[in-house]
Amino acid sequence: MLRIVNGRVYDPANGVDGEVRDVCIADGRIVADVAPEAGRIDARGMAVMPGGVDMHCHIAGSKVNLARKLQPEDHRDDVLARTAVTRSGVGGTVPSTFTTGYRYAMLGYTTAMEAAVPPIFARHTLEELHDTPIIDKGFYALMGNNVLLFKLLEKGRREEFRNAVAWLLCASKAYTAKLVNPGGDEAWKGRRNANVTQLDEKIESFDLTPRQVIGALIEAVDELGLPHPAHIHCNNLGHSGNFETTLETMRIADGHRAHITHIQFHSYGQVAGKSSSEPTSKAREIADYVNTHPNISADVGQVMFGKATAMTADAPLGYMLSRLTKGKWINADAEHESGCGIVPFTYQDRVYTHALQWAIGLELFLMAKDPWRMVLSTDHPNGGSFMSYPKLIRLLMDREFRKQEMAKINPRALRETALADGLDREYTMSEIAIITRAGPARLLGLARKGHLGVGADADITIYEEQDDKEAMFATARYVIKDGQLIIEDHEIRADHEGRVLHVAPEHDPAIAEVVRAFFEDYYSIRFENYPVDDSYLGKHEQVPTRQQAAAVPTASESSAADH
């Protein structure tokens, strides 16, 4: 039992904006009151927020481990010694797993979602998540290039398509369906490294277009009632003029929920008449669309100057970047499911394109009318490490600091954007709490996260209030996870195992035979050995679908959903 007193509470989901009030914790949850003898934390001069929720990062699994192995030079300079309660590790843009968990927690984050996993590698992701301490976690399963799904879809077998999507989610223990450059893999693997560029072009070897795949997955996820919609990395990432593709993709949703991820990378225009190498900003067009379409949500995918690692299921993109850097490159094809490209990358403020990307990300934040639907991410580590979140928060909250940073970047890039043009807005504490906690939790459909109302998970972060917002958010004074005090006075005091968050949508079990037949013909592992058994989940929570939640009699958070 714990009572936090004297802190300024920021709980936008419940309309609390900086009020000094108590927060009470018992049995891992927020409660209305606790007994007088409960432990106390005096949070005078501090801000109390729900624990941070990162809804799009790359932290665990086969692709991440390849990138981790690739860069020993990154790790050497950034080591974490073991302590009595923590394991040792290394950092850089792709930290070792223990370090990942500890560092997220030290920033005040208590939940993070790995954004892209081919189901055949789900076991690996779950093993790494198991070794990622403290935080709650989950992952999105790649489906936008799944050959079995394509075969069902091209024949119009929509029922089976939907059941297969559900089956894959259950078998892999994922959280939702992820699409990355939908339709691109077949061209990449099958037509000598080609790619798709049009939503209406035929996908190599299939009677299908990316438009159809995107539409079908958006609908299927909606029909399955998943807490988070189809999570989409649009086609043409990084290409000049790609904003059209992004707008088209958003239009496909047609009123259904859809989440467009790292939308900054998809907000480029093109200088008319020039070759495609000169991008411009279309942040205004993209922001306007998101602002006026409540069914669409996005995370920004902000670029931060310095070292990053491009790691993406968009294999053609990985290849293109490697040709730019002329450095080491990883390509990894996963049969029937996905591709992968990894390239170490550094964003430089003097380089036109990089500076433009940085500026467009900020434009999107500053033009967003609804912070609940334009949340914070750097697509860690693609745009930059999650360790740069505090600096990004300062850029959003502190207009003077932003101006100083703007003065350092390529001036031509700056002129291409509206940043210097009266985008003077400063994010408030409440808005920061929305884009780093309350918003992502709501978008993920996690009813007990991202807020401090009674019944919420007791995932709480307490920051020391400072004028320098980067310093303030760089290290939490206290972090409470599931009601346990994990970080005290900026140091980790106890280890903790977070929960794997996953879904198990209802489906017709007969689909298993359809899947089996495909396996026997084409996969290199046995159908029986493909689904992940529960022993890989450790502590976990099955988050209910819309239908499953409706079936539960009481409206309060039912313990049936808990581990």
Added chain:
Amino acid sequence: MSETMILIGGRSSSQGTSLCAGKLGTEYVEVSSTLEMNVEDMARLGLKDNDRVRVRSATGEIVVRCKGRAAKDLPSGLLFIAYGPLSSALMDGDTAGSGMPLSKNIEVQIEPAA
């Protein structure tokens, strides 16, 4: 009457199967102490199948039994032996900073043994 040749250590099917029975078993010992030699090289050294030969590297020395291979399968000057304690005895411990001792293409002196 010793000659310089190149020794390759490697896996073989019988090395793999006998390994499962146990490395201290007779089959594995026999497999990993059989040296394959080019038949013309053997003739020149006055050797027939199953004769004992001494193989010496800069690091160590072993005595094994030889078995002939046709030139199309094993060029002159090359020797092959299945991995095992004997082949390892010829490996240098210096890995040149790589962690990997040279286990293939080791330069050796070979001569008939009594």
Added chain:
Amino acid sequence: MSANTRVVRNATCTFCGCVCDDMHLTVDDDTHKIVKAENACVLGRAWFKEHGIEQRPQALIEGREASTEEAIEAAARILADARFPMIYGLSDTTCEAQRQAVAIADMIGGNIDTTTSVCHGPSGMAFQAVGESTATLGEIRNRADLVIFWGGNPAESHPRLFTRYSVTAKGMYIPNGKKDRTVVLVDVRRTPSAAVADIFVQVKPRRDFEVLWALRALVKGRHVDPAIDQLTGVPLATLEDLAARMKACRFGALMFGMGLSMTRGRHFNSGALLALASDLNQYTHFVAKPVRGHGNVTGADNVVSWQTGFPFGVNMSRGYPRFSPGEFTTVDVLSRGEADAALIVAADPGSNFPQAAIDHLRRIPVIVLDPKETHTSRLAKVAITTSTYGINVGGTVYRMDDVPITLRPALPSPYPSDESVLKRIRERVGELIGGKRIPAMERIGVAA
């Protein structure tokens, strides 16, 4: 075979890196043996046949029979007292056991290394420099119309690499199996693998690097001196033909073995091959795969990498992971006489290491976990009999292409798993060192 049999379907063979998961095992519960392994190759059949339940002592301490508990206690004391403890092996055990081993190394500030360092470690080093274009085995089976085997003899070391995953296997875009593929074998001698090759290229020993580099040049349209023939034994025309085929294929795969990593050049050879495969992606889709030897060496690479950041040759003596091949790799640590205690799990360096390293193993206290008696267990101070992964014990393994598979054990064993023994050693070491490493050394006046 008695009447008391049952079948375990879809079990996994972990003898080699193919990690075939389509084993249907017939188990005789009277004799405690696996009497049939449907789908297994000759190596897999031997693997299953020879890993029945043997009568062995639970443990040996200095040659004297002891219980597992006594041996765990002795092992924990050795590790707790050591100043440069090292852990090695781990390629023939489960990921769950590997995780315990890394945890022990972290706790005691030890050295942790796996058999990778004497296998494809050099390929791992090359990977760090160059990267890698690769694919799961199903992609190769379904798409590869050109498959090149370099410096390996899969017919004898990985038979089903040919039959289940590449050469003869049929695939989605390769409906006629071998007829739809061109197979090339490159080696210093004509091995049994040549029987499936359409083209056999014989290279002079220790000249693979030059051949690979010449191919890189030819692929990029550069001139190569015809003297390459004399240097490498391969005529320029052969190389030109090979380069042209590589560029013209639809999906090429280069699968390579110890012939590159264990010879002059080591990581430079692997690097040249990886770079060649990556270069070819300017013209077509091309992948490379190191062919891994042991059933879970890929798992060891993965576990050590995600927990420490580095794949092998890791030292924790400063309280955090440091990586340095040549410095912290086991052959070197032993040959230079640096380790003062060793924990060897599922490996037999006493048989496979250079003499200088084996000599040092005889000088220090060695703990061994192994199902069978080996050269290493004979020289060990503490030898603990454990059960065999994939046969007696379940857990996770990674195939050579990183696909993770869950084992289906067939036969219960009276001996404990590596994981359970390591876990108990870890707990006991934790108690002995009081939860943190306090080296009994004077501090050299260096700032903390």
